[in-house]
Amino acid sequence: MNEAPASERQAWPLDEIVAALRHSREVTHHIRHRGAVRELPSRRVIAEVVEGLTAALFPTHHGREDLNDANIDYYVGNTLARVLPLLTEQVRRSLLCTLDGTDEADPHYHERARAIAAEFAAQLVPIRALLVSDLRAAYQGDPAANSISEVLLVYPGVTAVAYHRIAHRLYKLGATLVARLISEIAHSTTGIEIHPGAHIGESFFIDHGTGVVIGETAIIGNRVRLYQAVTLGAKRFPVDETGALVKGNARHPIVEDDVVIYAGATILGRITLGAGSTIGGNVWLTHSVPPNSSITQAQMRSDCE
């Protein structure tokens, strides 16, 4: 047999492809900032961290299954001891990516990352308090919910809010890239996208949830309830004199206490939904409404039928 077996022939010119990809990376389609290879946060590690934090917050539901009064504190302490250093390193990489090594006193941000992780750890109990208020809101708000355990184990809205409350603290502490990765992990799992910058009060409940989008500067009061496919978005994106987007200004809605927003409603711009209002399904709303308003698509439509 003169012919080489298939596995030894070269099906594709590997050297050429590798060289062309290098050329693309370094010359033609260069996207790396300032040329340096940089340590970046890892989605996989961050997912592991958030699972650990969730287990530490609700060990009997999200931790190991054999926990009891005698061993639960060991489990919680060991889990935190395992994931907080992982979080520290991810925060450091987040800072490195965001701040670009400009801190002369700590060019690799070890100390700042430790301080952020420590401050975050100190807020775990307040985070848990908020999440308990969310669980109760979910149990009370859904006629299909049979127990708090079911809500905690099953509801995607609860998962998304738990991830958000963790991400939001990290966002406020300056670990923005870690925070966004946590949000995106929740988004991928639940279909609910909450920007970690959004401020959300206690007893918050999202039912069903697929397609919900809550923007970076949204402010949500206490006891608010949302359904699937609700958008709390920006109306337009102002550009500066050079035509570039103005980043970071307040551009998403303020939702006051005790508001309910039904499925598919689209609320856009820095408007205020007054306390106690109800926004009907599929409503498209771009102006503020006073407290205790009841806005429905049906009403709007009835005018023209």
Add this chain to the structure above:
Amino acid sequence: MNEAPASERQAWPLDEIVAALRHSREVTHHIRHRGAVRELPSRRVIAEVVEGLTAALFPTHHGREDLNDANIDYYVGNTLARVLPLLTEQVRRSLLCTLDGTDEADPHYHERARAIAAEFAAQLVPIRALLVSDLRAAYQGDPAANSISEVLLVYPGVTAVAYHRIAHRLYKLGATLVARLISEIAHSTTGIEIHPGAHIGESFFIDHGTGVVIGETAIIGNRVRLYQAVTLGAKRFPVDETGALVKGNARHPIVEDDVVIYAGATILGRITLGAGSTIGGNVWLTHSVPPNSSITQAQMRSDCE
């Protein structure tokens, strides 16, 4: 060097955090019912069970890749023998969580769980029959579908319906928490949320699917087809004299045979869509329609243009 290396200093007061979390769990933000740590169903194990059941139902598509006439029955039998006991244990935990140990004759529900798993196993062939009707409906209903194999391997709507048919049987047999976890696994994977209580006839097809929500008491006939973002939801949630939600009453639509509902339609309340009707995209519908109706948003809007 007088300073301890970083790894030995304490970045956060671990003992304090652990104690505060315990206080939160047991005193301040106590959510555990009646104080007992309880064995809970495991989402990971339930995912493994449903994957095994799917492989047993469609071994050449979802099982090991080397199956042939001589070994396929061993594969199916062994797969069922592996996952049915896992299911039994998850059902037991579901009962424990739902029924709260009040059954004096079998306080840990082993026997009841075995009976449920056995009854479920006996219904695998009828479940497969329904799923085959669903596959055919998908193949016939989507112009982009090239083969039944493609439909079975690729379509998220098929996955969601397969998981639902399994979850629904378990729900009817009393394993409600297991059933909801199965639904939620499908929801996370496909963006399609079908409450396991929903009754769905044969030859059911959901195309694309992201954002579909089908409520607990919905009843769907044969040969129904849905597109993405369709909601079969509840209109309002009645409260009892104490202000608490009334749970469990019939509150979702009845969809009769041969109805098609296009993307984004919202159907709310215990209304009936008559057989053979077509509901257009984005339609908002809260009243029953007679058989063979054709409801479109365009029509409604044309009145006001």
Add this chain to the structure above:
Amino acid sequence: MNEAPASERQAWPLDEIVAALRHSREVTHHIRHRGAVRELPSRRVIAEVVEGLTAALFPTHHGREDLNDANIDYYVGNTLARVLPLLTEQVRRSLLCTLDGTDEADPHYHERARAIAAEFAAQLVPIRALLVSDLRAAYQGDPAANSISEVLLVYPGVTAVAYHRIAHRLYKLGATLVARLISEIAHSTTGIEIHPGAHIGESFFIDHGTGVVIGETAIIGNRVRLYQAVTLGAKRFPVDETGALVKGNARHPIVEDDVVIYAGATILGRITLGAGSTIGGNVWLTHSVPPNSSITQAQMRSDCE
């Protein structure tokens, strides 16, 4: 003790169930084409391939974390050398499933699969060029984006488009089933469904993205931007004289350069959105619009208020 312990009693008649499932597979509910067990593509392997390709395209963001100038080419070359043969085998299975073994010269399609994989490999650099244009479009198009790195690590729209660009090439080369599985993996992860047949120009950006559906024959120009829940779908499905769906004809929109389509808009049928147009949120559109149109739901409604 006369009674057998629980683990030895038969909770379910395993032999009967296995036999009934076989009967269902082979007689009652037979769905296998022509009776032959066939090697089918594996979703798990395809997911591994696309992860490897993504790592080879953007090694510092999606590859191993310790890459530097000295070792990066080894990483890229080795990653491609590992996944291209896996891709070849999946392409072969895709052909086998699609073409049904009718090619007498190569009944198992090894050579054709190798040629497709080689041709695909040769297009990796152009694919990377397109993806770099997409990354820049995302960075410029979202006020919340802080860096290209953040966009590449976090944005689900970027993931979906990256998977699409890979899937589209394979689709054009004839590996349709592999291409659809890649699309579906992206759909499951991001909630964005892009049929691999869709043709998409450079600098494409989908923001948020959950619920986006882009159909098989859609054609999208350069610098187009979409938001969540946008549908580029088919209006109706023509049937042939036998009542069967006509498959494969052009039935989805043409979106010209520089169009922006806001969240929830539904664009149906083989219509054309003229270059530079803006389509408002939740708009329902089934007819072409000229260049530089600005279509909003609000405008339509204002007529009847």
Add this chain to the structure above:
Amino acid sequence: MNEAPASERQAWPLDEIVAALRHSREVTHHIRHRGAVRELPSRRVIAEVVEGLTAALFPTHHGREDLNDANIDYYVGNTLARVLPLLTEQVRRSLLCTLDGTDEADPHYHERARAIAAEFAAQLVPIRALLVSDLRAAYQGDPAANSISEVLLVYPGVTAVAYHRIAHRLYKLGATLVARLISEIAHSTTGIEIHPGAHIGESFFIDHGTGVVIGETAIIGNRVRLYQAVTLGAKRFPVDETGALVKGNARHPIVEDDVVIYAGATILGRITLGAGSTIGGNVWLTHSVPPNSSITQAQMRSDCE
């Protein structure tokens, strides 16, 4: 193509082989005691248990690498909480296998297994004390040893003795099958075989170790040192009147304090090596020697040279 592809032809008559193996199991070559399928200990789980116990005993050397003063107790507590229940279940299975269900009060031995595991747990500190004495003996006894850490991380003799000390306690408590599996895991890893029944005093050191065999009824004093390939075995195996082996009688050597036995020495039978004796390499010894004896092969041979 008329011929079935290779993967579908039957290379071997699977049904026949399975049936023949069943016949072999149940009729021809039946080895199962009393016909019942029985839960048996798992070597894999036992290996995991012993690794966990070793980590709890020496956490900085065999535990997670990031331990410090603040988190080490959580690690130790959590590790024990994880492995002690696993041990309990393995002990239960060991009892079931050994005792054959004859205990009417607890036919499945849950309570007895719990009591054994609890008693074992109470002895972890004494076990650690013995192991510390062994480590010091190794460090002092080997000129190649540079630190206690090196001894603890590297020396197979230390591993074998650590496993033995754990196994011996379990053996004494009645978990004989678990104990033997632990011994055999150490044997496989180190080449050193110590029957868990052997009684060994403090400060015991085996250097190199491959080929060492220490029998069930051996008794070893304090500060004893052995080298590779030493056998402390039985001389002959008495049979009873029916010709069956008499099991369990004292048949292995007694080695008093401060004895050194060099490589390859074979010591057989219930003899006593007096305190402070030295037994030379390759010596074959079947009779007792008084304290402070020095026995060498060379000496024996010098008689005939």
Add this chain to the structure above:
Amino acid sequence: MNEAPASERQAWPLDEIVAALRHSREVTHHIRHRGAVRELPSRRVIAEVVEGLTAALFPTHHGREDLNDANIDYYVGNTLARVLPLLTEQVRRSLLCTLDGTDEADPHYHERARAIAAEFAAQLVPIRALLVSDLRAAYQGDPAANSISEVLLVYPGVTAVAYHRIAHRLYKLGATLVARLISEIAHSTTGIEIHPGAHIGESFFIDHGTGVVIGETAIIGNRVRLYQAVTLGAKRFPVDETGALVKGNARHPIVEDDVVIYAGATILGRITLGAGSTIGGNVWLTHSVPPNSSITQAQMRSDCE
């Protein structure tokens, strides 16, 4: 900061090392036969195959733990269906490596490998029969053995003999490299080395076993018992006229029925140990002995004491 961070500097000249290793492989220290890269057997896969075969032979001891009368045949059949194709591929690679592609009818040996695997599968029941005889011999031969289950779970000699009986069949069928890898896996695990060419009768027992070596052309009768460190080896290695070793001639001992060989005995050359003989510990024997001999080192030594 002008200095590149550590992770970006090149600690070693990777390109140079890779090039030098290639030069070593291809020029200076070239060991590959005939230059072709070749598919080689995989130790990892072979280990998986032998574990599967062992589980199929003794499912209640080495298979999944929940087996019962109803599911055991599915487990056995499925296990064989999984590992026999893996074995076939490893046999093919073994042939490729051994036979060097000289078979024109099947240059890659698929068919031959299938035939060998099929023939091997047909011999599983006889192999099991032999192993049952071995288990009984172990139980009867060791006073420390409490049950057949213990022997099957714990004894390294039983593992080594089980692997040998599998390896020997494959060796006889021509899969020599697979056979040697199986032997070597057993050697690594147990310290017992049995060349797969050795012929061993029924009811064979090796106690303790570390250091046992049994050579390629050894022939062992029925009911033979060996202890640790026994060698059945070759005395000298004849060379041919060119000085090269003569390979494959009979050069190891023949051990007749009912022989017992105690620990450390060295038996060298093509000699015969007559039936019923007993060879004492540490004996060095290079000449045949008649039936019912009793050879001990002590006897030899007594001459000179």
Add this chain to the structure above:
Amino acid sequence: MNEAPASERQAWPLDEIVAALRHSREVTHHIRHRGAVRELPSRRVIAEVVEGLTAALFPTHHGREDLNDANIDYYVGNTLARVLPLLTEQVRRSLLCTLDGTDEADPHYHERARAIAAEFAAQLVPIRALLVSDLRAAYQGDPAANSISEVLLVYPGVTAVAYHRIAHRLYKLGATLVARLISEIAHSTTGIEIHPGAHIGESFFIDHGTGVVIGETAIIGNRVRLYQAVTLGAKRFPVDETGALVKGNARHPIVEDDVVIYAGATILGRITLGAGSTIGGNVWLTHSVPPNSSITQAQMRSDCE
């Protein structure tokens, strides 16, 4: 039911055990040097490093199975790029453990570890050259060896020597603890123990190998061959005036070129075996022998028979 279920009762006083173990660690049985928790080398990581190095040295036998001329350098380069940094970190920990942080210029030894790893990397080609000489020696020295591939895949002696050649270089470069762990991994796998300090010439072959022990200061020439259970050990361990062992002096044999030592021979002390000598099986030798000696046990014994 008043009684808590078993899983909630405390079977063992966990807090007490944890506290007692802490007391044991810190007070009673304290073995940690100077009280500091220290980063220690990891056996698991070192095993991964050596597997990677072996794969880089012999990629077609120990690397990924699909290597060919086009991709092999990428594999080798990527493998080295992956494992050399892991090695660097393990070397750093080895230094930390050995040198005790007394180097003020680099208290954590990063730079020294990098230099050692780089120097080691530069010696990979000479290591490969030696190993090729060893492979040829094995092939030529064993009548049962059929090919170089078989030798490289199967022979435990080859594995042990390969690990030794890697360990020896690291030992000479000062990474003594890493080196010893590598030796011990080989010992556990093969039963062959070679101290990394031993100096071994080219074309070295150990056949069978179980029980071989080669001491720290042994010096072995070229073309030496050993069989199983050979010891090259120390005769006695001198103590200093305080009674402590004198560590590190030359105390093991010198074996000159072309010596063969048969199974079970024990060679003790700083003696010299002259070039070309043959040492028979089981010989006990504590004095030097001139070149071309032939020493056999039989000869020694023949004196007294």
